[in-house]
Amino acid sequence: MPEFSFYPLSIDSITDPEAGNSGVIRLFGRTTDNKRVCVLDPSFSAYFWAIIDKKSSVKSLTEEILALKLDETKRIVHATNVTYEEKQFLGETVHALKIAVNNPRDINVLKDDIKEMTGVIKCTETDIPLAQRYTVDTGIEPLQLCTVKGTAIKKDYITDMTIEATHLTAKEDSLLTQPRMLAFDIEVYNKIRSPNSDEDPIVMVAMYGTGNYKKVITWKDYPGRKKHVTVVKNEEALIAMFLDDVRSFGPDYLVGYYSDGFDFPYLKDRAHQMGIDLDLGLDESNVRFSRRANTSTAKITGMPHMDIFKFIRRIVSGQLNLPSYTLDAVAKHLLGEGKTGADVGQLYAAWDEGGERLGEYAEYNLIDAKRTFQLMEIMIPQLNEFVKITGLPPEEVSRMSYGRLVESYLLKNLQQFNEIAPNRPYQNVIGARDGDRVEGAFVFQPEPGVYEDVAVFDFKSLYPTIISVHNICPSTLTAGKKDAHTTPELTFHGKKRTFNYNYKKDGIFPKLIRDILIRRNRIKEMLKKNKKDPVLHARQYSLKILANSAYGYFGFSGARWYCKECAASTTAYGRDYIAKLIEKAEKEKFKVIYGDTDSIFLSLGGKKTLANAKTFLDDVNKELPSLMELELDGFYPRGIFVMKKGDKTGAKKKYALIDEEHDVKIVGFETVRGDWSGIAKDTQKEVLRIILEDNDIKKAVRYVRDVLMKTESGKLPIEQVHISKKLTRGVDEYTAEGPHVKVARQLIKRGETPGIGSTITYVVQEGKGSIGGRSVPADEAEAYDAEYYIKNQIIPAVERIFEAVGYKKEDLLAEHKQKSLGDF
DNA sequence: ATCGAGTATAA
């Protein structure tokens, strides 16, 4: 009887037609001696719960449920086993029947009849995927080494062996950390910017894999071709060879960058036209596509396909904070090297001409695949941490949302509470929930001006600690005030009220969040000794994300544990903590200049020292409940707050600070926004720097004047007047057409297909009429409307900075006009 | 002058 250890890479379930369509768990993985295996575990049964009104109903209901025989097409649906357990459901002790079935699909049929039975209150956990249920109940998890005993069977899987397991056990703490990976990228022939799969062929595909594997396939030969470039006779042969190469390489992960959204859908369209199947599955099945909202996914049975773009965009973007997440931008940031310099827009021309230039594009293609591979390598520790936290397979984790993260973590940790989970809401419930709004955070109204010696404090993980300390949870929400935390007064559905959370027992969220925060604190301690450890870093980051997602999850309409009261209570406590902190600071004669959600800014301004501020910090921390902590976020010799447009009050969420290392931190200004021209952003940045660092307003005025003159002369580099905005819907769906929509129409007219999510870059030119009417695609612009850029871009970007230091816009303009008049 | 739509960012 074969016995070996292996790392599961994907876990899913199938039904076995030879055993009455009963559910079978299927694990594809890699053995410790590097073989590919498929392990089938038929021993695990699907089940769900029925919550019933009283214990005395158990016997009769059990009989009634077991007697159910429902006729479905080609099968009889029935329960195989019913057992009674006392469980917890949202904080209540309940009587529950665990109802097992043969075919996982039977759950959906049975539950409708069972919930109508007298004595049954509701059916729940009817929508948990069998594979997820399996990992939770057995502890067999993706990437965790496990040992299997069983019989080798013949099944048509493309693996070294297929085993039907008799014993399957998880080994402790051994994770697959070095998967065999293959990254790929395709290049398409296209004259206009967005390729059309009905016409434009795939001309190259590159692969880069573990062990320095590299290969480019193309279908036109050229002089000087390198030996890793293979030429085939046409596009059809290119696709066929690509599929063969992927199969024979046998990756644990097949990796792409935006391959869910582009490479695979494109390959599918082209292959379909040629009558080829993308049958990469280890069961010879085709790549499976699904579309939801505006994202698509491409999955391959047994061969996890990872779209690393999605993971970076959704999960890691919080720590990267880049303005753009193109492969080039992300690779430059994380690897120090981006794409090659080749202009992919000219690939079609090189292809038509033939010749040596094609070599540049083969190199470009290969480097794209290589960068994708390198990015995946960097992401592995982070990905592994999320796999451990959620128990989800890597391909799911790579496409995971925050809601899914929280929910998977909860489902995985419910046993310690003896709790059963609510079902996911139906669409109509989600719709009803969407109308609910809760009051958010407090933002301090700043006074415009320049401040000296600014100390910034913030609460460490404010919302997670509040949830934990005040036991905020759908399972502890209670009507009575006895033995309960009562929230500060808040507005809910238009009425003033408070909520109570019983503290007699730990809530699910509070307990799990406390564990997470404590674990994270421990890891951060370890990180102090071992600063660069990527695994520790990934671990603390994943815990941070998880803890921070809990508040958002409470208010998320698609959540199982949706709880608007909990979300409202969390922010109410947040406002209360900040208000009390401000009150205390003012009582201690500190000048509070700003605060937002979890932070306060104190201006020491000569009267107080940093030591005073630190004493204040210590005092505050002595009074805070354990887990909660105020931290010194930073000390800044100078800072500036500006006023809102139109009135004299200070603008919130908009300020700049300079630290002792002379680094300027700019928040909320146009400079850090993508939808302003380069000239406006650069000018604003420099003005802020001059004022904060040199403290020389005259110098700043001189600087702006120079910029205005240069702008007026028409000599700015054209890129400096590019403005970019994203299309968030189809061009015809707009009711109000801004300039970027009008420009998108021009692009369509010249044959391009700017779709949802594409960025439109344009230049405003001179002429009559609306700004939109005078805007043209950036690549068509040679000149710009100097007046527009002066009046609508540069001046607005700097005027309120000058106002904050007592300098009028008119002065700035007047000096500019005099000067320029003199010039003419 | 005012308002809604659209876009983007902070936390």
Next chain:
DNA sequence: GTTGCTACTCGAT
């Protein structure tokens, strides 16, 4: 399939 808050421009009225 995280939340809410603020600020701005453009175009319509």
